[in-house]
Amino acid sequence: MRYEALHPDVLMFVGDDHESVATAFLDGDEVLLVDALGSLEDAAWMHDVLCRQMGKTVRLIVATHYMGDHIAGLSLFPEALVIAHRLHRHGFLSQNRRDDALYRAPRVQFDTAMRLRWGRHDLVLHHNPGKTVDHLCIDVPTADLACAGDNIVGNIVYLSKADPAMIRGAIARIRQLGRGTIIGGHMGCFPARVLDHATHYLDRLQDTVIRIRAAFPPAEAQARIGAIAIETCLAPQVEPMAFEREWHQRNLEVIVAQSTFEFDAALAAREARA
Template sequence: MAPCEPRAWAMRMEELAEQVWMFVGEAYESVATAFIDGDDALLVDTLASTEDALRLRQALCEQRGKSVRAIVATHYMSDHLAGLPLFPQALSIAQRHYRHTFLYQNRREDAYYREPRLVFDQAMTLRWGAHELRLLHNPGKTLDHVSVDVPGADLVCAGDNIVGRIVYLSRADPMALRAAILRLRELGRGRVIGGHMGCFPAAVLEQALHYLDRLRETVVRIRATSVPTQADERITAIPIEACLAPQVQPLAFEREWHGRNLEAIVAQSVFALDAAIAAREAGA
């Protein structure tokens, strides 16, 4: 299943499996996934803007007659929490480090914040309709990241541990992010729902790893062969095509977030430690 190209936006909805619906909003192409049990729905994430969340509520509750009874947060960043205020009676579920993530994000929207009513540490499992949902703590992009493994539907909700066929590095430890993707790969699911853009074939995990590794190698090489001011200029000019896996053509959203990666690498000295280690080993 390939991601859809950007187009004129309404709410994009797609049925992924029996009683599993995916919604993609306009703001940041943020994703929410609904699991259905009769007239009850469990949401994994709730989109990035109030407008998108209202469209989700209309499509799921008003048009299809479902009641949102539970909400699982893959991570507590505002661009996935906009629907929390719209479903005040729903049981909200998050990993124990949710507050750390909310406080240290780049663009915090306090109006979306609600304390989760159920908090867990490493893992929990619940049955919802036809599917068993396995909530697994998988820190990578954030300390509180949760993967939602759904074996019966052959899919896993990855949150922001991938962004399309790339990753987003800001405020993340790249090696923790890499480890999180490897843990997702070990689950062996055929489809991966990202926190943005939509649902992808399992190959997206290898593609994201390829991007991360090539970007790291390129930045380390630049830092090793340039003075700092020249290094920053060369880093901000790295084309996304130099980092993508073979046969992958960048979509507009991926190109935009690659640019944000380059800005973050310069501003936050991402991969500077890797470059220092590489220089030390070369001189040993």
């Protein structure tokens, strides 16, 4: 577990569980959190740092999306007002492994956008569906950063049950903000080029899967898809981190199990025949 100051009044926490990220915006002795880490143990550590060591009180928690590896600590900050998208239940119920004990209903729900002033910072909460339909992007122009949630995972993406086209669109909308620093839902923060890297990965992975499906019978295609190396999908000069390798392998499992990109392969074949 670690934390670092991105600005004197902006702290980023990275937990051990899934390397989930939470971002703390400070206004004197009061804190606005974006996300609440991936386990109760990690959240207790963050609570200790913020509340006991620093003497702060968490007043608001904004959830980028309502999955357990980002809302685990909600119960540890009972005085905090929780804000989420109105479709947050859809995100919560879409998890592969749901822990109902982590659920705490948000007091404030919204649809399209919300603007908050916290200390010297303006935070603009945009609905940005991609990895989940309830996803938010938190744009902080006063700190030249944006919180992307799980629409990126480092220099790659994680498909899970999402429509890849929605993830691609979500990344494009974050890119349009023009922020210099992007905080992911996992691993930490990155320069803005991480958005291009994630899109490159998604495009290369999709193209590779479509070519394999077109060239080989189903059983052999599945075996070849399961053996796609992450290096063949990464942007030039990007070296994969261990976390990215792990989630790339999960992507391959998802693609085989859920026939991901099969529809795109069918469309490509139809266009080729036209």
